[in-house]
Amino acid sequence: MKIKGDMPMDIVVTFKHLEPTEAIKKYAETKISKLEKYLNDIIEAHVTLSMERVQHKESGAASIKLVAKNITINAQEESSDIYAAIDLLTDKVETQIRKHKEKSREKFKDSEQTEIFMQEMSAPDIEIIDNYEIKQMDLHEAVNRLNKKNENFIIFKNKESFKNSVLYAKDNGEYAVIEINS
Known part of the structure; x- marks a missing residue:
């Protein structure tokens, strides 16, 4: 990206079957x-x-x-006058640049929307349970209830520690308890 003060673009003007004049060259460069x-x-x-x-x-x-x-843009225009041909050419290139920018914006927008869609699709469904009843029980009762419910965890009030606790089954078949300090 050019910033003011950077070197200007390199413009090469070539003449074919036309007397090269400084006026035409300057006009084209401008x-x-x-x-x-x-x-x-x-x-x-x-x-x-x-x-x-x-x-x-x-x-x-x-x-x-x-x-x-x-991007590389190629364009060609003809007119009865060389100055008019230069004007038509710059208008044509300007139009091509605008189309390129619009396509780039749309492509970016599409890729951004696709990314958001993919994130939404990969987000797990979360079920919110707002009426979970915490019962008081000892660890043995909590293990039995966990096995009967066929759940991954159970929240209970531990009779021995009087703390809210979470009992869950580990991958290796053992159980773990998390006691919540409140």
Whole structure:
């Protein structure tokens, strides 16, 4: 990304079948350099200006190869006047840059929405139980109740410690108790 003060893009203007003049070259460079306000990471621009004779009429043609960080744009325009061809060319390139930016925005937006969707899809379903009854019992009773309910855990008030406790079955078949300090 270019920041004000960075080196300007490299603009090369080539003439074919056209007398090279400083005025035409400056005009082309000025018009092309204005494209940086639409795409600020332009590295170089190769502009070819030519006059062609079609059916006894002269026609000005302008073409460009614009190289930026993530895009290369090629365009060509013709007109009865070389200055008009340059104007048409820069308008065409500006349109292509806007389309590229819009596609990039849509692609980013789509990828962002896909990521959110995937996160929602991978989020586990959580069941909220707001009326869980905590009964007072000893550890032996808690183990029996846990086995009968076929649950992963049981919350109870331990008769011996008078603390709320969580009893759960470990993967190895043993049991563990968490006593909650309140």
